[in-house]
Amino acid sequence: MKVASCKLQVTSTIAFILLTFVIGCQRTGKVEEKTIGVKISPGYLVETDELASLLEREDVVIVDARSEDKYKKFHIPNAVNIPKTIFRTPEDIEYKKGGGFAIPPEKAEKVFGEAGIVANSRVIVYDSITFPDASIIWTFLKYYGHDNVQVLKGGYERWVSDGRPVINEVKVVKRADFKVKPRLDMVATLQWLLDKGKDVIILDMRTFAEYIGTNTAGNKRGGSIPGAINIEWVELAGDSTIKSAEEIQKVLNKYGINKEKEIVTYCNWGIGRSTYGFMLFKMLGFEKVRVYGGSMEEWSSRADLPIGDVKNIPADL
Amino acid sequence: MKGQKKILLLLFFMTSWLLFIPSITMGEDVGNIIVAKGVLTTEKCLKTPVCYLEWYDQSSLVLFTGKRTIYHLEANEIPKWKFDSGFGKQVAIKGVLKGNKIMVNDIIPLEGGGKMSKACL
Numbered sequence: 001m002k003v004a005s006c007k008l009q010v011t012s013t014i015a016f017i018l019l020t021f022v023i024g025c026q027r028t029g030k031v032e033e034k035t036i037g038v039k040i041s042p043g044y045l046v047e048t049d050e051l052a053s054l055l056e057r058e059d060v061v062i063v064d065a066r067s068e069d070k071y072k073k074f075h076i077p078n079a080v081n082i083p084k085t086i087f088r089t090p091e092d093i094e095y096k097k098g099g100g101f102a103i104p105p106e107k108a109e110k111v112f113g114e115a116g117i118v119a120n121s122r123v124i125v126y127d128s129i130t131f132p133d134a135s136i137i138w139t140f141l142k143y144y145g146h147d148n149v150q151v152l153k154g155g156y157e158r159w160v161s162d163g164r165p166v167i168n169e170v171k172v173v174k175r176a177d178f179k180v181k182p183r184l185d186m187v188a189t190l191q192w193l194l195d196k197g198k199d200v201i202i203l204d205m206r207t208f209a210e211y212i213g214t215n216t217a218g219n220k221r222g223g224s225i226p227g228a229i230n231i232e233w234v235e236l237a238g239d240s241t242i243k244s245a246e247e248i249q250k251v252l253n254k255y256g257i258n259k260e261k262e263i264v265t266y267c268n269w270g271i272g273r274s275t276y277g278f279m280l281f282k283m284l285g286f287e288k289v290r291v292y293g294g295s296m297e298e299w300s301s302r303a304d305l306p307i308g309d310v311k312n313i314p315a316d317l
Numbered sequence: 318m319k320g321q322k323k324i325l326l327l328l329f330f331m332t333s334w335l336l337f338i339p340s341i342t343m344g345e346d347v348g349n350i351i352v353a354k355g356v357l358t359t360e361k362c363l364k365t366p367v368c369y370l371e372w373y374d375q376s377s378l379v380l381f382t383g384k385r386t387i388y389h390l391e392a393n394e395i396p397k398w399k400f401d402s403g404f405g406k407q408v409a410i411k412g413v414l415k416g417n418k419i420m421v422n423d424i425i426p427l428e429g430g431g432k433m434s435k436a437c438l
Binding site for chain 2: 208209212214229230232235254255256310313314315316317
């Protein structure tokens with residue numbers, strides 16, 4: 001009896017170990033699937049040490065997307081300045097109303113040509129991590145057919161805190177011949193959005209106060225596009241340009257966002273927070289992403305369109 | 318035989334536990350994001366038969382909705398002091414709903430103030 005009991009104990013122990021191993025493997029698999037569902041594709045971000053080694057390269061164009069004031073004070077050596085304010089001229093705003101993207105092709109040729117960008121340029125763009133402005137340059141270049149563009153991780157602040165050199169000398173650049181090849185499938189026009197209806201996930205990248213309309217942010221009507229999900233861009237950016245893939249996955253899980261449905265991002269002007277959302281989802285490998293160029297500037301000005309605001313929040317959950 | 322039973326029982330519990338752990342760790346990340354509106358007050362305030370309360374008591378914070386439902390609130394991604402600006406007022410809340418608890422990610426004070434007791438809401 002003792003021998004039989006001992007055998008049973010040994011068998012049970014082995015069975016338990018095997019069972020633990022099998023369940024452990026299953027668990028690991030599931031957790032990985034859940035937490036590593038998204039990953040930031042390599043090659044989209046540049047660390048400061050890599051940029052430091054590229055400062056003198058002629059095929060590398062460094063773009064400072066911060067304000068002109070900040071650029072003139074100090075910037076990364078050899079950087080040219082393209083602040084977002086130059087994309088908000090009355091002509092640009094008028095062009096956008098026609099259903100186009102934020103800037104007309106000829107403007108893109110001028111701005112990027114004057115920055116010295118040509119077909120084989122490797123563009124590295126940076127901003128201050130408190131603003132999403134590098135994403136404007138990144139998205140415009142992608143939209144106009146220039147794929148070789150990267151973002152400096154951690155922005156100007158990381159560059160400085162890493163003890164890298166800064167200068168205040170403005171770089172003089174000989175105008176280059178930048179040719180545009182617009183990618184219309186990156187943009188959502190108002191009509192496109194209305195046609196798609198509930199088939200797309202609309203992401204409002206602004207603050208909660210702007211989303212519910214308590215802050216109108218200069219728009220004709222405060223509020224958001226009905227059915228839009230509010231993910232403020234900083235929820236994804238954190239304090240380092242982009243949060244880790246694991247942190248982003250948690251945010252996406254929370255909002256129920258996956259790669260199945262097409263995603264459209266918007267903010268107030270269609271540049272800045274909306275382009276940040278676009279850039280981030282592209283970096284995460286989402287194929288179907290668009291920016292709604294008109295954003296709330298256009299939507300709120302159309303009195304015939306419904307709007308979601310604090311009055312629409314139901315009395316109970 | 319008693320020893321074998323004990324072992325089998327132990328195996329059963331350990332296996333159950335192993336099967337249970339993944340479900341709770343997985344559930345940690347997944348939530349139901351909601352936007353809600355109601356009066357930000359406390360449990361104690363709701364039970365007090367006075368209409369106007371000037372103090373901020375230490376009982377748990379609640380959201381009292383237009384349909385008289387009570388949700389317990391906990392700061393998730395915001396500092397606790399952010400609740401102060403909306404205390405006793407109508408507020409809009411964004412957060413994760415778990416049962417009757419909302420893990421608050423953002424809060425915006427709307428209007429009103431001073432009326433915190435359930436009797437006068």
